[in-house]
Structures are given as C-alpha cells and as structure tokens.
Amino acid sequence: MSFLRDIKLLLGNESVITGYQMQKFLIDWRKRYKGSALAVVLPRTSNDIAALVNLCIFYNVPIVPQGGNTGLCGGAIPDNSGNAIVLSTIKMNSIINIDEINNSITVEAGCVLKKVQDAALDCNKIFPLSLASEGSCTIGGNLATNAGGTQVLRYGNIRDLTLGIEFVNAEGTIVNALRCLRKDNSGYSLRDLYIGSEGTLGIITAATLKLFPKPLGKKVFLVSVYSLEQAVSLFSYSRSFFCSKITAFELMSGLCIELVQKLINLPKNFINKAPWYLLIEISHDNNEHEIIDSISSFLEKSIEKRLILDAIVSNSSKQNEEMWLLRESIPIAERELGKAIKHDISVPISNISSFVEQTNNLVQAVFPGVKHIIFGHIGDGNLHYNIAKASWQSEYQLLSLQNDIYDLVHKMVADFGGSISAEHGIGVLKVGELTKYKSIAELSMMRLIKRAIDPNNIMNPGKILDV
Amino acid sequence: MSFLRDIKLLLGNESVITGYQMQKFLIDWRKRYKGSALAVVLPRTSNDIAALVNLCIFYNVPIVPQGGNTGLCGGAIPDNSGNAIVLSTIKMNSIINIDEINNSITVEAGCVLKKVQDAALDCNKIFPLSLASEGSCTIGGNLATNAGGTQVLRYGNIRDLTLGIEFVNAEGTIVNALRCLRKDNSGYSLRDLYIGSEGTLGIITAATLKLFPKPLGKKVFLVSVYSLEQAVSLFSYSRSFFCSKITAFELMSGLCIELVQKLINLPKNFINKAPWYLLIEISHDNNEHEIIDSISSFLEKSIEKRLILDAIVSNSSKQNEEMWLLRESIPIAERELGKAIKHDISVPISNISSFVEQTNNLVQAVFPGVKHIIFGHIGDGNLHYNIAKASWQSEYQLLSLQNDIYDLVHKMVADFGGSISAEHGIGVLKVGELTKYKSIAELSMMRLIKRAIDPNNIMNPGKILDV
Numbered sequence: 001m002s003f004l005r006d007i008k009l010l011l012g013n014e015s016v017i018t019g020y021q022m023q024k025f026l027i028d029w030r031k032r033y034k035g036s037a038l039a040v041v042l043p044r045t046s047n048d049i050a051a052l053v054n055l056c057i058f059y060n061v062p063i064v065p066q067g068g069n070t071g072l073c074g075g076a077i078p079d080n081s082g083n084a085i086v087l088s089t090i091k092m093n094s095i096i097n098i099d100e101i102n103n104s105i106t107v108e109a110g111c112v113l114k115k116v117q118d119a120a121l122d123c124n125k126i127f128p129l130s131l132a133s134e135g136s137c138t139i140g141g142n143l144a145t146n147a148g149g150t151q152v153l154r155y156g157n158i159r160d161l162t163l164g165i166e167f168v169n170a171e172g173t174i175v176n177a178l179r180c181l182r183k184d185n186s187g188y189s190l191r192d193l194y195i196g197s198e199g200t201l202g203i204i205t206a207a208t209l210k211l212f213p214k215p216l217g218k219k220v221f222l223v224s225v226y227s228l229e230q231a232v233s234l235f236s237y238s239r240s241f242f243c244s245k246i247t248a249f250e251l252m253s254g255l256c257i258e259l260v261q262k263l264i265n266l267p268k269n270f271i272n273k274a275p276w277y278l279l280i281e282i283s284h285d286n287n288e289h290e291i292i293d294s295i296s297s298f299l300e301k302s303i304e305k306r307l308i309l310d311a312i313v314s315n316s317s318k319q320n321e322e323m324w325l326l327r328e329s330i331p332i333a334e335r336e337l338g339k340a341i342k343h344d345i346s347v348p349i350s351n352i353s354s355f356v357e358q359t360n361n362l363v364q365a366v367f368p369g370v371k372h373i374i375f376g377h378i379g380d381g382n383l384h385y386n387i388a389k390a391s392w393q394s395e396y397q398l399l400s401l402q403n404d405i406y407d408l409v410h411k412m413v414a415d416f417g418g419s420i421s422a423e424h425g426i427g428v429l430k431v432g433e434l435t436k437y438k439s440i441a442e443l444s445m446m447r448l449i450k451r452a453i454d455p456n457n458i459m460n461p462g463k464i465l466d467v
Numbered sequence: 468m469s470f471l472r473d474i475k476l477l478l479g480n481e482s483v484i485t486g487y488q489m490q491k492f493l494i495d496w497r498k499r500y501k502g503s504a505l506a507v508v509l510p511r512t513s514n515d516i517a518a519l520v521n522l523c524i525f526y527n528v529p530i531v532p533q534g535g536n537t538g539l540c541g542g543a544i545p546d547n548s549g550n551a552i553v554l555s556t557i558k559m560n561s562i563i564n565i566d567e568i569n570n571s572i573t574v575e576a577g578c579v580l581k582k583v584q585d586a587a588l589d590c591n592k593i594f595p596l597s598l599a600s601e602g603s604c605t606i607g608g609n610l611a612t613n614a615g616g617t618q619v620l621r622y623g624n625i626r627d628l629t630l631g632i633e634f635v636n637a638e639g640t641i642v643n644a645l646r647c648l649r650k651d652n653s654g655y656s657l658r659d660l661y662i663g664s665e666g667t668l669g670i671i672t673a674a675t676l677k678l679f680p681k682p683l684g685k686k687v688f689l690v691s692v693y694s695l696e697q698a699v700s701l702f703s704y705s706r707s708f709f710c711s712k713i714t715a716f717e718l719m720s721g722l723c724i725e726l727v728q729k730l731i732n733l734p735k736n737f738i739n740k741a742p743w744y745l746l747i748e749i750s751h752d753n754n755e756h757e758i759i760d761s762i763s764s765f766l767e768k769s770i771e772k773r774l775i776l777d778a779i780v781s782n783s784s785k786q787n788e789e790m791w792l793l794r795e796s797i798p799i800a801e802r803e804l805g806k807a808i809k810h811d812i813s814v815p816i817s818n819i820s821s822f823v824e825q826t827n828n829l830v831q832a833v834f835p836g837v838k839h840i841i842f843g844h845i846g847d848g849n850l851h852y853n854i855a856k857a858s859w860q861s862e863y864q865l866l867s868l869q870n871d872i873y874d875l876v877h878k879m880v881a882d883f884g885g886s887i888s889a890e891h892g893i894g895v896l897k898v899g900e901l902t903k904y905k906s907i908a909e910l911s912m913m914r915l916i917k918r919a920i921d922p923n924n925i926m927n928p929g930k931i932l933d934v
Contacts, residue, residue, distance in 0.1 A: 099815060099817050100703070100817075101699060101702075101703055101816055101817035102815040102816045102817045102848070103706070103816070104815070124707070145652060146652045146656075148650045148652075152649060152650060153649075156627065157650065159656075159659075160623065160627055169908065169912060173908045174908070175906065175908045175909055175912065176906065177909065179884065179886065180815040180848075180884060181813045181814070181815065181848060181884075181885065181886050181889070182619060182620075182813065182816075182846075182847040182849070183615050183619060183624065183813045183844075183847045183848070183849045183886070183889040183890050184813060184886035184888070184889060185612060185613045185663055185886075185888050185889065185890055185891065185892045185893075186886050186887060186888045186892075186893060186897075186901060186904075187663070187893060187901060187905060187909070187910075187913050187931050187932070188660060188663065188664055188668075188913050188916055188917075188931075189613075189626075189659050189660065189662070189663055190909060190912055190913070192626075192656050192659030192660070192662075193655060193656065193659070193660055193916075195656070195659075196652055196654070196655065196656055197655055201655075212711075213706050213707055213710040213711065215710060216710075232568060235568075236567070236568055239570070239680050240591070240680055242752075243680040243682060243683075243752050244679075244680065244711055245752075285709075285710050285712075346648045346649065346650045346651060347648070348569040348571070348647040348648065349568055349569045349570070350566050350568035350569045377650075379649075380649040380650045381569070381647075381648060381649055381650070382649070382650045417646065417647060417648075418648065419646065419648050419650070419651040419652075419653050420653060421651070421652050421653045422648070422650040422651060422652065423650050423652055424652065425652045425653075426652075426653060426654060430653075434653060434654060437653075438653060438654060439642065439643065441636065441640045441641070441642045442642055442644065442654070442657060443654075445636060445642065445657055445920065446654050446655050446657070448919045449655055449660075449916060449919060449920070450655075451919070452915045452916060452918070452919035453912065453915060453916070464654055464655075465654070
C-alpha cells in the first residue's frame, strides 16, 4: 500500500509498526476500548510529525495521537474501521531545556510526567502536577486532556502550569508557541485552545512548563468526619487557617478505606470506623515544631468547633507516604467489588454535600443495593463518584445499566451546576453525554472551531465531538 | 434612521446616546485615539446585548465594546468611519453572587475592579487582580485584555483567576459558561478563547472569579541594586527564600525615582541614589516579629552575597502604602519628560538583563540622547520600556520617530524570545506590529478562528487583526 510505503520512506522502517506488534497501542490499560489501525507511527521530531500530517492529508488518513495510553475515556484509541494511524509520541521524550532563573522547563510531548517532576527536583524546584499515572503518562497527554490531579487546589490544572506549547496543526504546519513568558497578551490564546482539545485540532509536540520553589517541608494528616457537610466546613476553616499552605484536601468514604485495608496496612493508631475520611496535606516553609504546633492548634479548634471526629498526624516523610498510599490505592482496591460505573464529575464546592446526599438517595431508589464508592478532591469540587454492583447482582447486570446510571447521575450533576467531566476529558466515552449537557450554543461554537481548524477532519475524529 | 429607531424601541431612549454627549466614549483617557460612532448604547442585561447584536447583524453595524475606557492600545475606541456603535457596559455593574464556601464571586461585566476587590474584602477574602486603573477599569475590559498587574507573580493574570464567563457571541446568542468549577474538562475552552480576544469574537457579559484567603499581613521593602543582573539574581534568591510569600517584585530605574520625587515625598531614610530600585512585597500568615526577623535575615544574607546595596523595610501598613505610591506614581511622573514612546513587553526573566543592556545601547546608538524610563514586574519578565525625548528634542520630533523606535525595540524583544504585548493587548496600536512578530502560522489560525466565529466581522473590527 503506497501510504505505508510513503511513511516508511519518510520516517524509516523502524518508525512504523504494523501487524500484531500494534496490539498494545490499540487497547487502553483498563481494556475498555479496542480499535484497529493501518499502522502505529513513532516520529522522533516535530518535523517528522509535520511531514506525517501532510502525508495523511494527501491520503486522507485520520491520525489518533497517543502519549502514555493512560487515558480513561478512550481518547487515544482508534475506532474499529482500521482506517487511521496511531501517532505515538513515545520516542519524543527529551527534556529540551531547564531555565532555573526563569523557573521554566521545556520538554518534548512524549516526556513522562515523572521525568519532568524529577528534573525539577534535581534543581531544587517542583513541577507540581501529580496524578496516579505519573510514572507512565506523558506531558502531551496531560496537555491534551488538561490533567488535574491532587495538587490543583494550590497550583491549578496543567493549563495553569503551562507557559507555551509547540504543536503541529491540521494543515501540517509546526506552530511554535513555546514561549517562556508569564505575560503575553498578543492575540487569541491558541495555547489554551489546544490544551484540553484531546488531539482533535492537531498534535502537541512540546511544552514549556512553570517550575515552583520547593516547599521546605510537607505534613500530612488524616481526619475522620461524620458528614460531607462537616468535610466542606472543615475545608473552609482550613483554608482560612492555613491559607495557601494547603496543597491537598482529599476525600475518601468509609467504604473506600474498608476496601483499601484489604490491600495495605493502615497507619498505626488509625481512627475508628467513620463515614468519611479526609487526607490533608500542608506544604510549608516553617520549621518542624512550628508546623506541628500549628496543626495541633488547628485540630484542637476543629474539635471544639465540632468539625472533626478524630485525627492522626504523620510524624515523618515515610508516614506521609503511607497516608498518601491509602488515597492512591483506592482505584485498585475498588476492583474488589468488580467493574464499577465511574463518574468523574465536579460541582461547586458549596454543593458537594447536597449533591451527594440527593444523588445517593435517588440512585438507591432506582437501583437498590448498588454500592457507592466516593472519593476525590474536595478542594476542587471534583468527585470520583463510582457505582459498584449490589451483592445480588452480577457484574454484567450492573454494566448493562450503565447508560441509565449515567443519565441519572449526570442529570443531577447538571442540576447542581457541575461538569460531567472534571479531569478525564470526553474521549469517545462521553461524546453522547456531552451533547446532552453542554448548551447547544457551546457545542455549535466548538464545531465551528473544529471545522475551521481541521476541515478534513483527520485529527482524532469522533473524539469530543461527532462533527 | 431606522437602525437608531429600532435600538431605541428595543432598549429604551435612555439607553441610547447620540450627538455631542457621546464624546467621552469616543476618546481614550490618554487622548491618543479618537473615533466616531452612530450611537453609544448602554444595555442593562445580557438579553439586551443579545437583542442588540441581532439588530446589528441585520443592519450590518459593527460593535465596539467598551468597559471603563482605561485601555492603552485603543481597543475600546471606534474608528473614524462613524459606522459603528459603542456598546458600553457601564450599566451592567452588579455583583450577582458571592459563594464564600466555593471561594467565588460572580459579577456583571461592567463591574469596576475595585468594587470586586472590596466585596471580597467584606468577606475576609481577596480578589488579587490589582492594577493602576483599578478604580475605573471593569472586569469585562480586564477579561477582554487578559489584564495582569502587580500580583501576577503569585496569583497569575485574570485568565488564571477566572472560573467561568458568560458572553454574547457574534451570532447574538447568549453563551452561559458561568461555571463555578475548578475542574471542567468538557471540550474546547471557549472561556480561554474569549479571554484576551479584545471584543473581536463577541461581548463578555459576566464572569465567575476565584477568591483567595486574605493573608494575615503584608510587608513591603525597598532595596537598591547596582545592575539588572543583580536584580534578577536577587529575584531568584528571594523566590527560594520566601517561596510563594512574594506577591510583588517590582523594578524602578533610578530615573523613575528621580521623576517621582518631584511629585511625592520619598519615604524617610530613603536609600541613596542608585541605578535601580526594587519594591518587594511579602504576603504572609506569620506574626509581625517573625516576618521582620525573616526579612532582616534575608537582607543580611543578600548583603553578604553582594546582591543589594541598601534596603529599607516598611514598619506599618501606612508605610507599605507610601512605598507602593512610589511605584504607582511612575506613569504620572514620567509625563514631566513629555509624551513617551511606550513599550509593554515581556522577555524570559533570564534574559531581562542582557535585553535591557543591548537594547539601551542600540537605542542610544541610533537615537542619541533619548531617555530610558524603565520599570515593571521583574517576576513576570514584564517591562514597561519607555523612551522619552532627548533634551535637545521636541515632543513632536520624538513622536515622529515612533515607528522606527518600535521597530528597533520590538525586533530586540523578538530576538530575546519575548512578546511585544505583555499585558496591554494589541488594540489598534499594535495590529501592524503583530503581523511582523507573530508567526504566519499563528496569524493564519487566528484569522481562521475570527472568520469562523464572526463571519460578518461586526465584532470590534480592525482590532487585533486586520481580517
């Protein structure tokens, strides 16, 4: 086939994978999405990608960009037609430059997040984006889905952490907007249009990211609370007490902790069974005894104000890690209950408590006995609101209800002023849902933009929008 | 004329200004841009604006949105054709809602920045956007130009401070994306496309903005340094010393201070004549003596490291204000030297020193004797690099060199990886310059977007892009 021959001529045989060796690129890590492709192409440079896009325009071949293949909505997996190529950025994994004075780092799109974090630490700074898949997800994928994670409360999503990007647009032109500038008001922000566009407007090839001073120390503590209302009040109180020192405020339901303790040992003196737990992380520049005093004083006052049931404070960085492990083990621990129906949603923080109460009640009324696995980032109003099968149900029975459960939960999310995709994106999973909950005006403007920028619809077609 | 009759029918006579009373809307505050218009229209609601846009589409009348009319690039002033209307948002100045738990405030576009800051303070929080015109500029204008100001170092531009916006698009549809969400990855970020688009894609009508905890205290100190290289090194050192506590790091040249002291009294014990001064602000949650100790220790070490010449530390909030007054008086004080040729530029922080040295030399070689008025936000790499007339020149002689001086300075900015508009936007002033320094690919994509979203070219035509 002349298309494949032309790619090989362009990029070399070793950059083109076909046949059975494509498999790992054609299925996502949760094995929820499987597709096929003409080839998987592994470009080494932005020039390679520009040439490839030109070729794809000529042959009218769609391109599905893929980073670490850690997405949760199928955005990096091709459809079943076998007409597309997968463009994997795994060979573009260099750190291009660190500018310590400018507090910025420039990296290729295929660079794994952990590598960027480590490079920052090597010069005593931090790149604060942090999420469960950080050991394998790539910066390009993080940008394509505007990744969030656990430090958003203090540092923002990757959108807020990005100074500039380079991308290849749908015409096959390299657009170098790799600016290291903190202020640049010279026209429309193409950077922000591409961030979160999930490869549907072109391929992000490199980025310049912000680095931050490394806090002197971190302290983690766990508290238990009766109710989500208490959890939200505690969040407000802790913001006024610790101000910007709070870098995480994570929620875990009692059920999450029950499941996790089947996998790992709970910290010593772990609090008695409670309906809800919070992991709170303070990043500070104080000395050790000052911050311990400050946390003790905060906890005493919180008990006086009847905001918490109990608390334990980490006394070492090792114990910090143990506490984080609790939170990070939830996605694996919940598999114990079988495949769950997952919702990655956000609501205004002030609505969290009533949203969960009313949605739980409604879910139980319509689907009695199913289990609620609820955890997430209170400080961002972002909940992972997952539903596992009732004890009398089979996994199949639950999964066959997926669309009905989506309908119910997403309708409630909309009623409470929320978003049906807080941090995972739309991919293919939520294309239909988006048309229900995004306004007609917004969808129509998104389509105008997609058609103007990618008139041939070769950039990740069928993702986000069914154009 | 039937267009005017129809507007009056739609919005009421009292919402339409014609004739001589339009004057103050047709000229900017610096009296650099003057235009004419069919009418100035003062809508009260988003519905008014949507109806107005529909009418303007029907009659093919361009719309020039205007907030507080404090812009520096002529973006809110119509051209001389007299074909357009000015849409002033001054009657849309309500605070719609404050959600203290969600740390957000929702306001109409015509709300003056100071009013938003005050509303935040009333609930013991802050809205950190801060700039010289805060007493008269509006949130809508701030968003349209992605306003920066003095607190960007810690809190970011208004883009970073915005959760959601409502706008009326160029089809006359209200797009309500007034989300109060900190995480929302559901498709292209129309919010970020409209922020910084200077009214060329539609009219921003309301916004939901982030509020932050109010720091317990602020301390300002002034230091003098020999060179910009020292200033940048001091910035790096202070970031590692104070981490996120630094909320401003402002540069003033010796000449700026000389000019300012003709207007106001300098603080007592003000440092001797030096080539450069820095105003550093620390926002902290410590008690008074702790922060004084910390600043003293920082200054001692800075002297040891030969990073500073001298320093004075404010000892009261009154003295904080006096120190800020120095910095804020520069734009007025520089008028002493006549109308200047102003550059609002940014470069990577690591390039500030060599950029200024080389550009100063080049400017003196080509335009001998002109004066350099340099101040700005070191922490953002954002300099106000202004050129005033030589002692032997008339104001007219200098202004006639404007294009040559722009060429020289902007060429240097481009060579140092910078932006020709850091925080003021493009307006009409820099439309030509933008075509020289933005890549063809970026300009072409900006035009694609403008044409797709505003096919009739009725939204602030001629601003940013000459479509």
